[in-house]
Amino acid sequence: MTVYGIPNCNTVKKSLDWLKANQIDFEFHDFKKKGITTEKLNEWCNIFGWETVLNRKGLTWKKLTKEEQAAINNQDLAIAYLKENTSAIKRPVIEQNNKAVLIGFDEDNYLKTLI
Template structure:
């Protein structure tokens, strides 16, 4: 299992604590340090929808003007933006067998999917 995220994100911390408490082994991929590929972002967008992968609640997105935000209106533009601004990726993304299965953190979803 791989957890994609950034270590100082509170939601990522909750997810990592949950996984540790449930004794689930994982590898952590810090996409601030290791980056993220367009292929991986495309996969996540195809799985969850680009509107979900693009974190519109975060500071990175909110720093954009309304005009800049309005221009990101499809998956290709969202992926281009997310490659340059990895902090705007909703996190964490949990992958099992190299396939994304969860995005964000929700205790009930983690229980249903991972236990």
């Protein structure tokens, strides 16, 4: 299992704490340090939808002008933006067997999917 995120994100911290408490082994991929590929972003967008992968609640998104936000209106544009601004990726993304199964943190979904 791989957990994608950034270590100083509160939602990622909650997720990692939950995984550790439930004794679930994982590898952590810090996409601030290691980056993220266009292919991986496309995979996630195809599974969750680009509007879910794009974190519109975060500070990175909110720093954009209304015009800049409005201009990101399809998957290709969202992926281009996310490649350059990895902090705007909704996190964490959890993959099992190289396939994304969860995005964000919701304990009920974690229980259903991972246990």
